[in-house]
Amino acid sequence: MNKKKWILLCILIVVVMILLPLSLSLLFALITALLLDGAVQRLQKHLKFGRGLAVFAAFTAYVALLGMIGYFTVKVVFDQFVSFASSLPEIIKEVYASIIQPTLTKWEQVQETIPRGVVQSLEESFTAGLKSFEEGVNGFLNSLLDFIAFLPGFMFEILIYLIALYLFSLELPRLKRMIADSLTEKTKEKLTLVLEELNKAGIGFVKAQIFLSALTFVMAFAGLSILGVPYTVVLSLLIVIVDILPILGTGSFLVPWAIYAFFQNDQALSIGLVILFLVITVVRRVIEPKIFSSSMGITPLAALISLFIGFKLLGFIGLFAGPALVIVFDTLRKARMIRTDFKF
Structure with missing residues (x-):
């Protein structure tokens, strides 16, 4: 019997792993329903709402907030992007007049004193650079078109997410009873502990x-405002996005801009x-492990190692997967589902 249970469990795990990438909207809806369930229960307890009315009120408030x-x-973002796009031709003209044209003029004067082989090599490098730039622009335009094509599907996923969230919220007590009825008391205790720890760590993350x-946005907005830079909101949001990437995230945005300004x-x-880049990078890297450790209940060293190794192995996704795996392992260890008290 135990053998059959293990076989069924393995089959269930395989099926879940296959279906999970296709059901992310449903998974996020279930997670959101679990997070909103506390508000639903408080409405039922304090305002004496029925389950349906409490779910409707919490769901409506959540959708309104979103x-x-x-x-x-x-x-x-749209207003500032339109304003930026309208001034882009003038910016390009200014770049050409102040950088490209003087550089070409100097190059025409200097190339007469340089050996022909060196000139040819430099021209080939320049041509290759222009080709790479052209490919980069084409890639950006293709990505923009792909994003526009992606929007209808994304809106459909949002619709499915909201519908599933409402239905999960209604059915959550019954789903909990179904799961509880299929578990032994010992397993229920362990599972309850695991879910409580994961919920606490997930919210903390x-x-x-x-x-x-938010801290990065505030620092970027304040710094750009002090420097008198226009479009501070859009640029601050871009800095936040690139800063999510570790090591020198903001450098890929602020350093080229600093070079251009020079x-x-x-x-x-x-x-x-440059100063803004250093301030954001140093502040974020110093407090990041401490914030993660205090929010998720793991040590600063474990948070730092999990962030670094996660990024090295999985890239951007590893920033989330690394700490998540540490949390899961620590939770299973606390529930004594994984034993670490052995000796060599």
Whole structure:
């Protein structure tokens, strides 16, 4: 009998692993329903709402909050993006007049004093650079078209997510009873402990990410405002996005900008951008392990190692998967489902 149970469990795990990538909307809906269940229960307890009315109230408030955040974010970003796009031709013209044209003029004067072989090699390198730049622009445009094509499917996924969230919220007590009835008391105790720890760590992880991103946005917005840079909201959001990537995330945005400002003879802006880059990078890297450790209940060293190894192995996804695996392992160890008290 035990053997049959293990076989069924293995089959179930394989099926879940196959279906999980195809059911992310449903998975996120279930997780959200679990997170909102506390609010639903409080409405039932304090306001004496029935389950259906409590779920409807919590769901409506959640959707309204998402809608407000989405509306204001899209509005601000769209307005500043349109303003930036309208000034882009002038920026390109200025770059050509102040950097490209003087460089070409100097090159025409200098190339007469350089051996022909060196000139040819430099011209080939320049041509290769232009080709790479052209390929990069084409890649960006293709990515933009792919994103536009992706939007209808994304909106459909959002619709499925919201419908599933509402239905999961309604059915959550029955789902919990079904799972509880199929488990022994000992297994229920362990599973309850695991779920409580994972829920606590998961909420802590989300809070840590939101706090770090908000801190980065504030530092970027304040720094760009002091430097008198336009489109501060859009640029600060871009800095937040690239800063999620570890090591030198903001460097891929701020350093080229600082170099451009230097060639524009705007040394104050160039130095200011470098200082802003250093401040954001140092502050984030110093407090990141501490924030993760205090939010998720793991040590700063474990948080730092999990972030670093996770990124090295899985890239961006590893930033989430690394700490998550540490949390799962630590939770299973506390539930004594994994034994670590052995000796060699």
